[in-house]
Structures are given as structure tokens and as C-alpha cells.
Amino acid sequence: MIKQISVDERILSANDLAAAENRALLHQHSVHMVNVMAAPGSGKTCLLLAAIRGLKDQVRVGVIEGDIASDIDTVKMRQEGVPAVQINTGGGCHLDALQVRKALEQLPLDEIDLLFVENVGNLICPVGFDLGETTRMAIASIPEGDDKPLKYPSIFHKVDALVISKIDLLPYIAFDLPEYRRLVASIQPELRVFETSVVTGEGISAWVDWLRTLKA
Amino acid sequence: MHELAVTESIISVVERHAREAQAQRVLRIHLRIGELASIVDDSVQFYFDQLSPGTLAEGAQLVFERLPISLRCRACGHCWQPSAGDWTCPACGASKAALAGGNEFQIDHIEVE
Numbered sequence: 200m201i202k203q204i205s206v207d208e209r210i211l212s213a214n215d216l217a218a219a220e221n222r223a224l225l226h227q228h229s230v231h232m233v234n235v236m237a238a239p240g241s242g243k244t245c246l247l248l249a250a251i252r253g254l255k256d257q258v259r260v261g262v263i264e265g266d267i268a269s270d271i272d273t274v275k276m277r278q279e280g281v282p283a284v285q286i287n288t289g290g291g292c293h294l295d296a297l298q299v300r301k302a303l304e305q306l307p308l309d310e311i312d313l314l315f316v317e318n319v320g321n322l323i324c325p326v327g328f329d330l331g332e333t334t335r336m337a338i339a340s341i342p343e344g345d346d347k348p349l350k351y352p353s354i355f356h357k358v359d360a361l362v363i364s365k366i367d368l369l370p371y372i373a374f375d376l377p378e379y380r381r382l383v384a385s386i387q388p389e390l391r392v393f394e395t396s397v398v399t400g401e402g403i404s405a406w407v408d409w410l411r412t413l414k415a
Numbered sequence: 416m417h418e419l420a421v422t423e424s425i426i427s428v429v430e431r432h433a434r435e436a437q438a439q440r441v442l443r444i445h446l447r448i449g450e451l452a453s454i455v456d457d458s459v460q461f462y463f464d465q466l467s468p469g470t471l472a473e474g475a476q477l478v479f480e481r482l483p484i485s486l487r488c489r490a491c492g493h494c495w496q497p498s499a500g501d502w503t504c505p506a507c508g509a510s511k512a513a514l515a516g517g518n519e520f521q522i523d524h525i526e527v528e
Contacts, residue, residue: 200528201442201526201527201528202436202438202526202527202528203524203525203526204432204433204436204438204524204525204526204527205523205524206428206429206432206521206522206523206524206525207521207522207523207524208428208432208521208522209520209521209522210421210424210425210428210446210520210521210522211420211421211424211520212424212428213424213427213428214424291420292417293417293420295420323417323453324417324453326453327417327421327452327453327520328417328420348500348501349499349500349501350500351500352451352484352499352500352502353451353452353453355500356451356514381503381510382500382501384510385501385502385503385510385512386500386502386512388489388510388511388512
């Protein structure tokens with residue numbers, strides 16, 4: 200006999216549960232976690248290094264690095280004197296909450312105020328996986344082109360802040376910045392947007408000032 | 416491909432519910448997937464065919480209900496479905512869209528015997 204059973208459960212319910220546990224753990228240790236999502240080559244690592252340099256006198260920063268392979272980004276973070284843990288996904292296109300849990304267990308959480316998670320470079324997959332973060336941030340660089348909000352609305356909808364990187368390249372690339380900002384504002388009216396360049400330093404201090412306010 | 420992780424989760428949730436119902440096997444799995452979920456049906460089916468043998472879900476049919484992005488303007492109340500990533504209200508021009516649908520990522524129900 201065929202029976203119909205109501206399930207009505209989120210497909211990623213196991214990840215959601217692990218993320219909720221991460222959130223509780225972080226809250227208990229007064230850590231504010233920022234999930235940083237972006238395409239490969241957007242300048243995530245350079246921006247995070249700039250943030251660490253701007254923050255580290257007042258805010259204790261930690262980093263979880265997600266990459267398919269290698270630990271070169273983690274080495275760079277440690278050279279700045281911040282605790283950093285590498286997650287290698289071995290081909291996986293996103294981080295999940297359980298991988299982050301294992302990384303949290305290796306970090307001195309009582310000595311961290313602001314914890315950045317540098318997700319795997321990808322505009323699609325990381326968006327679906329809650330890690331237990333408090334803030335979600337996307338980075339988008341000028342060379343990626345101004346049509347990304349039209350093609351990938353999901354990431355722009357699901358982040359709290361957007362850092363536009365490499366704005367020093369605007370004179371060389373056909374990128375309609377006002378139209379781009381209009382599109383992202385239409386998708387996420389509450390979005391905070393920062394225009395930055397780590398080369399000229401433009402916009403970095405405004406972004407770092409905002410990050411400082413996140414400190415739990 | 417996050418479809419692999421998604422498919423593993425589908426099988427795990429479905430098996431738990433099927434076991435609770437003391438079912439012998441799962442015939443159909445009804446999924447509700449919003450357009451914002453960025454999931455490729457064929458890819459989920461491909462992984463499902465690889466991963467389901469030996470589980471209660473072996474041989475089950477995946478039924479995808481696709482839900483479009485639907486928006487409501489917080490300025491004028493207009494409801495619409497955007498064609499691309501420009502969510503400006505076509506009625507009043509405001510950038511105050513609230514998501515009313517398209518974010519679904521659920522297993523709705525299963526058919527078992």
C-alpha cells in the first residue's frame with residue numbers, strides 16, 4: 200500500500216542544526232563571525248589582510264581559511280600575528296557548518312572578538328550553507344564585470360554588506376558603477392556597500408570602521 | 416558542485432522519515448525548490464542515482480516543484496515576478512523589494528510503501 204508522508208523539512212536541516220550550534224558556541228565566547236563570500240580572484244585575502252592591519256590594535260581578529268587546496272592564505276594571516284586555521288575542502292565548492300565547527304575547536308575563541316571565515320571562492324554554492332555566522336559579507340571586484348547582480352541575485356540578496364574591490368581599475372574597465380549600485384540596492388535594500396582599493400587605500404578606513412562596530 | 420552535499424542531505428532526511436514510518440521503500444520524493452537556491456535538477460538526479468542504491472530511497476523518483484522568485488514592494492504593495500536580477504518595482508520604481516517566494520529549499524513529502 201502506498202502511503203504519503205509529510206516531511207516539510209529543509210533539505211539542509213542537518214547543516215542548519217550544526218550552524219545553530221556554532222552560533223551558540225560563538226555567542227558563549229563573545230565572538231562575532233563574518234562569513235566572507237566572493238568569486239576567486241576578487242581580492243578576499245588582500246582585503247582581509249588590510250582589515251587585520253586596520254583592526255588589530257583594538258580588535259582581536261581570527262581567521263578561518265576555506266580553500267580547495269593549499270594553506271598559503273593561512274600562512275599570510277599568521278604572518279600578521281592572528282590565529283588562523285585552514286580548511287581544505289579537497290574539491291568541495293563551499294564550506295559547511297561541520298567543517299567550521301572543527302576549525303572553531305582549534306581556535307582560542309576567548310582571545311578572538313571578530314572571526315572572519317574566508318569561504319571557498321564561488322558566487323553560488325557557499326550562499327546556501329549557513330555556517331553559524333552573524334554577518335554575511337560579499338566581495339565583488341571591478342574586473343568581474345557589472346552584470347553579476349543580474350546573473351547571481353542570490354548572493355546579493357543574502358548578504359548584509361558588499362565590498363566592491365579594485366576600484367582603482369575603474370578607468371580601464373567598462374563598469375557602470377552607478378547602475379551596478381542601483382541593481383544591488385534593488386535586490387537588497389538594506390545592503391551596506393563599500394567601494395575600496397587596497398592599492399590606493401581608498402575606502403578601506405570606512406570599511407574597517409564598520410567592521411570595528413561589529414565587535415560582539 | 417554543491418548538488419553532491421544537497422543530495423546526501425536529501426537521502427539522509429528521507430531515510431529518517433521513511434524509517435520512522437516503517438516503510439519498506441520510498442517511491443517518490445517531492446522537493447520544493449525556489450529559484451534562488453541555484454540547484455540543477457539533473458545534477459541532483461545524477462548524484463541520487465549514484466548514492467541511493469542500498470538505501471530505503473533506492474530507485475525513488477525525484478519530483479521537483481520549482482518556485483519562481485516572487486517579490487512584494489514595501490513602498491506600494493505591488494507583487495511581481497522579476498525576470499532578471501533587477502528587483503526595482505515595475506509599478507512605482509522603488510528599490511524596496513521584499514522576497515515573498517523563491518527561497519524554498521524543502522523536502523515537502525514522500526510516497527512510501
